[in-house]
Every structure is written in C-alpha cells, then in structure tokens.
Amino acid sequence: MLSLSRHLGATFTLLVAACSSGGEAPPVAAGDERIDCALGGAEKLGRVCSVERSEKDGKLTLIVHHPDGAFRRFDVMTDGTGLSVTDGAEQAQTKLVDGKLDVTVGADRYLFPVTMKADAAH
Template structure:
C-alpha cells in the first residue's frame, strides 16, 4: 500500500516522466560484448591483455592471391588478419605495425601480437633442411588433415 501512496503523491507531470526515467535507468552503462564471437570455427584466445585463454575467438579462412588468410574475430567486434606462411614459421600479421611472436607447443601454434594471444591448431610435418635431413623445428601450421 505504501507504493500506492507514493504514486498518488506525484504530480501528473512526474507520472508522465516515469516510463522515460525507467528507460534511462535500464540503459545506463557500457554495452556488453558477446561472450563469444559469432562464427562456426573458434580458437582459444586471450585478447586485450586478458590472462586466461578461452575458445571465444571466431576464425574465418579465405584465399587471397593464392595465399591462405585468417581473420580472427574477437568477441568485442575487433579483429586481426593473419597470413598463413608456407615456410614453416606459422603465421604473420597481415596488417598493422605489431609483429606476431610464434611458438609451437604440444601440437598448437601459440601466437602473440601486442596484448593479444591466440592458439591455433597446427600439424607438424618434418621438412628437409639444406642438407636434405628432416628439420623437425619447421612446421606447416594451420593446415587441415585434408590438405
């Protein structure tokens, strides 16, 4: 009943403003980014300096001028483009000033660019070095078993 007494005590002008005040109160604050980027294929990532990796970045594959390109979409809408290298180094940043630092770990390619980190699946294939011997330090990263 106390609720009715408060409403009864408000002027008609104040009552007319209540729906608008409710909307303002509900829409305050920053819009929240989705928890996971939209897309079919996802990789683990930690973006914007996050500490923990999670499978929340979507990966889009495309071929441009005969080169395999990856576009990694972050949950907040940002994205990063990579060129898949064929010399065994993994990937390189396709645009931007930062370079990719890569490391092969447990069948995955760990890529750090600035404050962002991504973990891509990688297939390790021995390649021949200059002497014709297998060089297990080189890999063909991000190639599917179908290739």
C-alpha cells in the same frame, strides 16, 4: 494505485534481466570455427574467438574475430614458419606449444591448431 503497479512491474522486469545476464558465459565471436584466445592482456585463455579463412591468389589469410567485433588478420606462411600479421605495426611472436601454434600480438594471444607438413621433420 495503477501507476505504482506499473512501476513495480518495470522494476521486476529489470531485476529479472539483471539476474539472467549475470550467469551467462562470456561473449563469443560469431562463426563456426573457434580458437582459444586471451585478449587485452587477459591471462586466462577462452574459446571465444572465431576464425574465418580467405584465399586469394593462392595466399591463405586467417581473420580472427574477437567477441567485441574487433578482428586481426594473419597470413599463413608457405615456408612452414607459421603466421605473420597481415596489417598493423605489431609483429607476431610465435611458438609451438603442445601441438598448437601460440601467437602473441601486442596484448592479445591466440592458440591455433597446427597441421605439420610431412617433410617438416627433415
């Protein structure tokens, strides 16, 4: 009788854990600054990637963290052309969409906020 109640208790615990995890939001990368991204060919963007900024010798690099722990580095171009992939063989395809920089690298897509330079309109 005692072993049966232990078995039922363990089963109940597993069911509660399964139910509580089913309605949670998708995982989100650690960090305070978030951007929308669609990873691995996903069509729907979600605010689940985080951005870390690193500056060395006057060169700004953005490290985008994915929820699964993967990351991608981008160099911020000083000529106003946007971002380039810091490491890796794939090139970034960039376009300005609704005031954001839409960047696609392989099967991953990111939307970065844009700050326009004062002389960019000339």
